Amino acid sequence: MTPWWWVLLVAVFWLAIGLLTAAWFVIRAGHPHLLWYVVGGLLGPLFIPIAVERGRAGTAVVDMVHRPSTGKGTGLRVAVGVDGSAESDRALRAIARALSRTASELVLVTVTSPDSVGEDVPTEQREARRMLDQRSDALPAGLPRPTIEIVRGHPVDALLAVAEAHDVDLLVVGRHGHGVRDRLLGSVAEELARRSSRALLLGSLPDR
DSSP states (O other): OOHHHHHHHHHHHHHHHHHHHIIIIIGGGTOOOTHHHHHHHHHGGGGHHHHHHHHTOOOEEEEEEOOOOOSOSOSEEEEEEOOSSHHHHHHHHHHHHHTTTTEEEEEEEEEEOTTOOTTHHHHHHHHHHHHHHHHHHTSOTTSOOOEEEEEESOHHHHHHHHHHHHTOSEEEEOSSOSHHHHHHHOOHHHHHHHHOOSEEEESOOOOO
16 A cells, blocks of 8 residues: 555544544534534544543533422423424423413423533523523413523433423423534434433424
């Protein structure tokens, strides 16, 4: 094999290792920015320890408005993942219709990127809080005032952590998430279906 073939083979191997490492450890851990692929491709195998460290980053609640249940505790405890997409909004409206006067606790949760740093953090947090407040205010009468939570991390890990923390009976998410983040991370709904030990509602009933 001629020397240039060896150089090409090493370059391809270097690039492949970096890209696969970025995809497996970083992107799947909730870091959706494409820059991670660029860094992985450039650093190749040297990126592995960095990716492992970033991939181990857990979830963290960055904002919460807790509203204790006013019911008698006999109804369903429900958590709904909200990301601003039409799918998640339809799922929220559907569960609001289905559980009117039967839910004892409702939690609305959205997940923000762990890559947000510096000035991006308060901006993203304000936008997430505004989105949750708007969905909360639009809920029909007969439902408990929802607790709202903003969690930073991987969407699946964050939703499962919130469901566990509130010991919910039902977790509700849209079948398809919002934009490129959902495509990079894979289907959040599909992974929740594999990992959740709680009742899970995917998608939504038809709007009316």
